[in-house]
Amino acid sequence: MKKPINVLLTSLIILFIFSCTSVDKKQNDVAATTTIDDSYKPAAAADAGNPMNNIGIGPVKERFALGAIDANKATIGKDIFEAKCTSCHKFTSDKYVGPGLLGVTERRTPEWIVNQITNPAEMTEKDPIAHELLETYLTQMTNQNITVEQAKNILEYFRQQDAAHKAQ
Numbered sequence: 572m573k574k575p576i577n578v579l580l581t582s583l584i585i586l587f588i589f590s591c592t593s594v595d596k597k598q599n600d601v602a603a604t605t606t607i608d609d610s611y612k613p614a615a616a617a618d619a620g621n622p623m624n625n626i627g628i629g630p631v632k633e634r635f636a637l638g639a640i641d642a643n644k645a646t647i648g649k650d651i652f653e654a655k656c657t658s659c660h661k662f663t664s665d666k667y668v669g670p671g672l673l674g675v676t677e678r679r680t681p682e683w684i685v686n687q688i689t690n691p692a693e694m695t696e697k698d699p700i701a702h703e704l705l706e707t708y709l710t711q712m713t714n715q716n717i718t719v720e721q722a723k724n725i726l727e728y729f730r731q732q733d734a735a736h737k738a739q
């Protein structure tokens with residue numbers, strides 16, 4: 572009676588060890604595959620993961636160079652902002668109807684900001700960040716018929732505000 576039990580136990584132990592090693596091997600394989608995938612991530616996937624790589628969807632399709640902050644443009648941008656945006660946004664970290672815009676130039680690319688301002692409906696529909704904001708704020712930002720040039724002036728105002736806040 573003893574012998575078959577021993578045989579059974581031994582085979583169980585062998586089976587156990589075998590299954591453990593094969594699980595280990597599997598996990599290693601998965602880890603190895605993940606590492607390789609990471610280094611070959613397509614641009615689109617990388618964009619979704621890092622907001623500072625995401626230029627959004629809209630009239631701006633390529634990254635543009637930013638120079639020093641242009642005070643004249645910032646003044647024009649401030650006027651537009653106060654006329655068309657302050658009903659929903661404050662330039663603080665407090666949310667209002669929409670997000671508080673303090674620090675926006677540090678968490679979004681300039682292109683993404685211009686696309687959000689000029690093309691808010693398509694942005695909340697297709698861009699992962701804007702879509703998430705819509706789910707948080709439960710309000711669709713309205714299209715204020717802002718041209719790209721005007722949006723770039725607003726961007727200068729945002730950059731000026733963020734720089735001033737940082738210097739404090």
Ligand code: HEC
Nearest residue numbers: 655656659668669670688695704705708710711712713715
């Ligand atoms: C009717 C309210 C409303 C108006 C008016 C409005 N917004 Fe918005 N805005 C929102 C909401 C809500 C969001 C979050 C995204 C969404 O749900 O559309 C948002 C998002 C944004 C974002 C992204 C903020 C972030 O944290 O990433 C920027 C930038 C922005 N708006 C700028 C503007 C500018 C500039 C104007 C004026 C031209 C403006 N908005 C007018 C409601 C508004």
